[in-house]
Amino acid sequence: MSLRIEGLRVAYGRHEVIAGLEVAAVPAGQLTALLGPNGSGKSTLLKALAGLQALQGQVWLGGQELSAASAAERAQRVVYLPQALPAAVHLRAFESVLAAANATGRRAADEVVLAEVFELFGKLGVSHLGMRYLDELSGGQLQLVGLAQALIRRPALLLLDEPLSALDLNYQFHVMDLVRRETALRGIVGMVVLHDINIALRHADRVLMLKDGRLLAEGEPAAVLTPARLAAVYGVRGRLEYCSRGLPQVLIDGLERAQG
DSSP states (O other): OEEEEEEEEEEETTEEEEEEEEEEEEETTEEEEEEOOTTSSHHHHHHHHHTSSOOEEEEEETTEEGGGSOHHHHHHHEEEEOSSOOOOOSOBHHHHHHHHHHTTTOOTTOHHHHHHHHHHHHHHTOGGGTTSBGGGSOHHHHHHHHHHHHHHTOOSEEEEESTTTTOOHHHHHHHHHHHHHHHHHHTOEEEEEOSOHHHHHHHOSEEEEEETTEEEEEEOHHHHOOHHHHHHHHOEEEEEEEOTTSOEEEEEEEEOOOOO
């Protein structure tokens, strides 16, 4: 199974944000990072795939045309986690994840479901938050619980919009490592919006690089993040270097000078 995007167009009024986007295949079992400057259409693309934004064109997930599916059908296969989570309700974190499982038709009292919730809290390192109320949690803690809510639903397509924005360095690494492993383990089509290109280099299997609503490049992160593309997309002079462990990282030397 893979995600295929054909001629996708998304506009806010007369302003076209995504212009005829074509992506042949976003494979399942791999984590794909969406990269690009502010306003390039990354978050808009996730909202369109989730059915939260009107679109033109076609989106296929396996053999199903998502762009023609009902809201209920899409909700059974697609989970979208926004950057800004809704206002927290007075519900315990553990109960909120059980409720997310129940929304998929799985019984919250089922021992298998309960065991899976406990396992997710353990993997995310938030077991100590299970009995805390959501409206008592910090922004970063809420994001972690939100990720548990997303994974418990067992989506075929997981869409994460800047899930690291409220997390410290420890949890950033922890969450990206977990999402990549769960994506592979569950055979999910995983897409995540990131601003930190070195996190994409370290944790993503593939990259889609956008600018002005168009796809500029796609492929393995180290192959996509070349000096020429860093200059064209971000307006910076950068280079790819390898650390003592052989891991790639981008170093920025300065800004590109305007021509003329």
